[in-house]
Amino acid sequence: MRLVPALLTLLVVLASISGCLSGDSSGDLAPEPQEKGFGSFSVVAPIDTGINVYHNHFLMNESYPPWLLEQLGVNIVCEISTNGTWQERYDADKEVCWDQIEAGDIVWFKGTRIIGTSPDDDTDIPILDDPQDGHGTAVTGAVLNANPDAVIFFVEGFSDAAVLAAANQPLVDIITTSFGPILSIPVPGIEDATKVAVVQKKKIHTGAADNSPSPAVQDSTAGPPWSIGISGYAEEDDDQKETMSGSYPDVAADWTQVLPNHDDIDGYHQTSGTSFATPRTAGLLSEVLESLRSEFGDPSSGADPDSRSGMLVNSTNFTLSNDELRDALNLSAWYPSFSTWDPLSGTTPVSPILPCTQLGWGVINESN
Numbered sequence: 001m002r003l004v005p006a007l008l009t010l011l012v013v014l015a016s017i018s019g020c021l022s023g024d025s026s027g028d029l030a031p032e033p034q035e036k037g038f039g040s041f042s043v044v045a046p047i048d049t050g051i052n053v054y055h056n057h058f059l060m061n062e063s064y065p066p067w068l069l070e071q072l073g074v075n076i077v078c079e080i081s082t083n084g085t086w087q088e089r090y091d092a093d094k095e096v097c098w099d100q101i102e103a104g105d106i107v108w109f110k111g112t113r114i115i116g117t118s119p120d121d122d123t124d125i126p127i128l129d130d131p132q133d134g135h136g137t138a139v140t141g142a143v144l145n146a147n148p149d150a151v152i153f154f155v156e157g158f159s160d161a162a163v164l165a166a167a168n169q170p171l172v173d174i175i176t177t178s179f180g181p182i183l184s185i186p187v188p189g190i191e192d193a194t195k196v197a198v199v200q201k202k203k204i205h206t207g208a209a210d211n212s213p214s215p216a217v218q219d220s221t222a223g224p225p226w227s228i229g230i231s232g233y234a235e236e237d238d239d240q241k242e243t244m245s246g247s248y249p250d251v252a253a254d255w256t257q258v259l260p261n262h263d264d265i266d267g268y269h270q271t272s273g274t275s276f277a278t279p280r281t282a283g284l285l286s287e288v289l290e291s292l293r294s295e296f297g298d299p300s301s302g303a304d305p306d307s308r309s310g311m312l313v314n315s316t317n318f319t320l321s322n323d324e325l326r327d328a329l330n331l332s333a334w335y336p337s338f339s340t341w342d343p344l345s346g347t348t349p350v351s352p353i354l355p356c357t358q359l360g361w362g363v364i365n366e367s368n
Helices: 005-021 066-071 086-093 135-146 160-167 191-200 274-296 322-332
Strands: 043-048 076-078 106-109 114-117 151-156 174-177 204-208 228-233 251-254 256-260 268-272
Touching: 043 135, 043 160, 043 274, 135 151, 135 256, 135 274, 151 160, 160 174, 160 191, 174 191, 174 274, 191 204, 204 274, 204 322, 228 274, 251 274, 256 274, 274 322
Parallel strands: 043 151, 043 174, 076 106, 114 151, 174 204, 204 228, 228 251
Antiparallel strands: 106 114, 256 268
16 A cells, blocks of 8 residues: 555654553544454545546445445445446436435445435435536545545535535544635635534544635635645646645645546546645545554544544554644645746745745645
């Protein structure tokens, strides 16, 4: 499995120090061993327009074990078609799958990594990406680009109810949202729901800054102190800040990626935005959690305050909270050098004096 070495090292050191200072022990609350063979895992919840479950990007050879489906509340399993075009597959499944799904149902699309739900009853086809959109498919593709092994709990919607549908799932580790007010206008959004997810439920929330230079601090998605606000930088280009990307974020991540299409089964497109830098960061964090759970023998996920004492990693000899994960994320970030700036690239050079105003703690990618 690919790792993020510096972040992993920081996590082990910080969590070990924290454990020495704390009088609490969660060793007796470690989860019972689960079905042999599935191994360590992490659950990421993208919240967005919908998802193209037919795309090859989301397929997997193995099956999710029954206990995982049960704990995630799955009440419908759709064995989706694997032959023909996107339209042919949808038509074949319409009566037996899509017409059966109602608001609030939790569906596993067998043969894929996607478990999905639509808590809001305001969509034509629950869970499936809109023909005229595709945003949610690309967002979820970015998660799996960073961690191909992530379990996806996809939530269709943009409301507090959508966020809470993920927040109230004990096994969800990370919620990622890539929507919010244009220009980061300080108006109410999903901040109350993400506060429940992070402060009460002890999860991680990654929120996209706006695709403009507007400060992210007042943004209802990226700005709250409990959220990780993410802007963009030009990875594998000149490693500088993307001009049309929120300032004063917490961190910055890869702005441009190649992501799956929403209306075919194997097509991809290159696209840019904080919308995709954000879920990529969520995927990297989930990969770190998987690695630590594997190393320290934690067979479950989430940070349920009751069953896991609010710990994202909860084993007999190692624990990790969302605060500790975030501290390590911040400390592992780095600032690109001004010297790599290409004046013709369309990016903004990273200031050698106050880079934090542009990139927050710095750049997050797989190398660090």
